[in-house]
Amino acid sequence: MGEDRYEALRDDRGNKDRSIARPGGGTLASAGTETEARAVPGHAGEPMLIGDAMTGGYGRGADILTECTIAVDRGKISVIVGPNGAGKSTAMKAVFGMLDVRAGQVRLGGRDITRLTPQARVAAGMAFVPQTSNIFTSMTVEENLEMGAFLRRDDIGETMEQVYDLFPILREKRRQAAGELSGGQRQQVAVGRALMTRPTVLMLDEPTAGVSPIVMDELFDRIIEVARTGISILMVEQNARQALEIADTGYVLVQGRNAYTGTGAELLADPEVRRSFLGG
Amino acid sequence: MDLLNAFVAFANFVLIPATAYGAQLALGALGVTLIYGILRFSNIAHGDTMAFGTMVTILVTWGLQGMGMDGIGPLPTALLALPVGIAACALWLLATDRVVYRFYRAQKAAPVILVIVSMGVMFVTNGVVRFVIGTDDQRFSDGERFIISARTFREMTGLEEGLAFRTSQGLTIVVAAVAVALLFWFLNRTRTGKSMRAFSDNEDLALLSGINPERVVMVAWLITAALATTAGVLYGLDKSFMPFTYFQLLLPIFAAAVVGGLGSPLGAIAGGFVIAFSEVTVTYAFRKVVSYLGPEEWSPDGLLQLLSTDYKFAVSFAILVIVLIYRPTGLFRGKAV
Structure with missing residues (x-):
């Protein structure tokens, strides 16, 4: 474990960007x-x-x-x-x-x-995907998506299917903890979570x-696909x-x-x- | 050599008491770990929170007993009073949150400041409890005392050693199992429970997802009240209630939460049993068990007790120190203190 052991000694509370949720104002x-x-x-x-x-x-x-x-x-x-x-x-x-x-x-x-x-x-x-700490690592892929849709009270099943169609690998790994996925897959979870609010x-x-460059090309392709849906x-x-x-x-x-x-x-x-x- | 008697003696003096004690510690540690996961500080006031909830439960129990109740069948009356104790404890915790913790949360105070703040809350809670119920030992158990008494067991089996299984011990194990099952169902299956895990995992992202932090904090206090009061009442039924003892319980409970991994509910349960079994095993005099295992003339002269029960807290301390040095994140990879 070596270095890894002390990672938790640091404050890993959020993505170290207090401004993300500016306190006060707007309930x-x-x-x-x-x-x-x-x-x-x-x-x-x-x-x-x-x-x-x-x-x-x-x-x-x-x-x-x-x-x-x-x-x-x-x-x-x-x-x-x-x-x-x-x-x-x-x-x-x-x-x-x-x-x-x-x-x-x-x-x-x-x-x-x-x-x-x-x-x-x-x-x-509006939906925002921060650069780092943009997923709930201890929760499953599906739970990440559910949390993305927390504000919605209607049926989220359809949106979730759309996200799974966009990122088929996530459907396969939906019961797995998001923190166990590879870098590219984590980014897909992060984007998927953001899409769950059905943003404009x-x-x-x-x-x-x-x-990696291959994953990068793939991500860009997906981003173009998202844009085609009108977002x-x-x-x-x-x-x-x-x-x-x-x-x-x-x-x-x-x-x-x-x-x-x-x-x-x-x-x-x-x-x-x-x-x-x-x-x- | 008499394996059977040796085992019965071991079960009677170590296995059963340690299991019950472990379940009580686990319930306590769950409350600590929950507050740590959501509010990000080690709640020093937890032992006295347990005392507060238990105190209310005892007062209500006495009231019921005064009205002529003597247990619900074989079960203690305190079980009926428990919901009232939980409700009162929840009100007390929400009041301290409103008056004290919320201020520091708004300031985005560092966790270490909140720890000291919770120490202040501990002193106040402790004072209130002593003022209301006094500093003495209180007993409030009624109903059937034993599920199996040592004498019945000897008559049933014809063994030399007796095995006693008290109602409070059985009740502790059953109630703890139900409480833990409910808690895990809540955290893993309900929307609110999942939002609490999300908040504990990544606070900023949870806020971005529209999770209301004040609601998460409130639910965390409510669950803590239920867990702490239940743990306190079970401990009180099993042993007895004394404010000072409950304050002292803080140490093994913290050790359990840290050993398991702070912020990990599964870890809190495992930690509770690790601490309980270590404490009971190290302070138990093994002479009787050992003398059953060997020929009579080999029977040891000493008690074969590693540590006097007066030093039982040293066990929690030692485990705490060892874990913090060699595995600061605990058995289940929680967060380091």
């Missing part, structure tokens, strides 16, 4: 009304989800994002790429309400949700971190080239600002972007 009881808000039609030409000119940072700290805009259309895939420390994950967390947006707005289906807590945003139709927007923080996908990726290949819209961030924005193909073709971020 879960309001979930019902939030769900109704989903039906509100967006403005003409308004994307499904948009973080509009967001400026903000953690707590009282300095601004990390400066007038950063991230958007995703219904059923499309938006990818945030950029060098280390560019604020990619921060931009996504800002959209999800995990840090203070001091200027700018976040709108979901045309409704201003800038002041909602992350939990309230889940009820409003699925947000993924580096879904392919730490998985908007916003993701942060380290593997910029592969991610831009499947992206409808790509955002290159540098120091918390929008550096380049365009379709995935445009960005891949842009000599400036290639030289700076894609290694030639």
Whole structure:
């Protein structure tokens, strides 16, 4: 066991990101009304989800994002790429309400949700898959999915079947503890858990971190499939080239600002972007 | 050589008492491990929580006895009073949570601070119990005393050794088994139970899934009240009730929870029996058992007792220290303290 023995000495309470469930504000009881808000039609030409000119940072700290805009259309895939420390994950967390947006707005289906807590945003139709600690390791695959649908009081069987159809390996391993699965399978559980709320927007923080290239391709294929069902996908990726290949819209961030924005193909073709971020 | 008598003596003085004691410790340790899993601190007040619930049960039992009850058939009246004790204990725990723990939870206090806070709760609970029922030994058992008495057993079998099986021991084992089965059913099969496991596993992800933390905490206290009171009443029926003894029970209960792996319900049960059997085995004088096993002239002069019963707590302590050094996560891979 060696090193492993002391792992539990560390606090493994959550994913070490207190901001995920920002305390205070927004009770879960309001979930019902939030769900109704989903039906509100967006403005003409308004994307499904948009973080509009967001400026903000953690707590009282300095601004990390400066007038950063991230958007995703219904059923499309938006990818945030950029060098280390560019604020990619921060931009996504800002959209999800995990840090203070001091200027700018976040709108979901045309409704201003800038002041909602992350939990309230889940009820409003957003789903978030953190980069790490994104599954309940001690629970079975099926229980993970059940917990994903905790807010729902209707029959979840159908959604669960859809998730199993999307990730057939999970159906096979549904009685197994999620913590015993391989890295790629864990990511599938994490995505499946997030899909159980039947979200309109699925947000993924580096879904392919730490998985092999083959598994990565497979995960990207699945993500495209999810998008085809009408769910908007916003993701942060380290593997910029592969991610831009499947992206409808790509955002290159540098120091918390929008550096380049365009379709995935445009960005891949842009000599400036290639030289700076894609290694030639 | 007389294997049969040796075994009967062993069963009478070690096997049966240790099993009953183990079941009581297991119920206590389940409460500790549950609070640790959900609220993430070691609840020092647990022994006195048991005392509080037991105290209320005793008062109600006395009331019933005063009205002329003398056991429910062969079973003790306390069983009838137990639900009242559990309810009162639950109210007390929810009140302490509302007044004390909730404040520290809102501050996101470190676990070590909550441990010290729970020590304060322990002193207050302890004071209340002593104030209400006094510091003396209290007996409240009635009904049939034995399922099998030593004399009946000797007459039945014709053996030299007697084997006594008391009602309180049988009751302890049965009630503990039912309580554990109910708890596992709840945790593994119900929506609320699963949400508690999810909360214990990954708090942030549970919040993201829409699990209400305050509700999870409340249910954890309610279950703890039921487990602690049941454990306390069974211990009191089996031995006797004294506030100080219940405070002391904290040590073997903690040792059981840690040996099993904090946060693991299965571990708490295993730990309870490990501690109980170690304690009883080490402090039992084996002279009688050994003298049955060899020819009479080989019979030992000494008592063959490893440790005087006065030092029984040293056993829990020693096991605790050994486990913390060599396997801090316990037998069932819980969390390290």
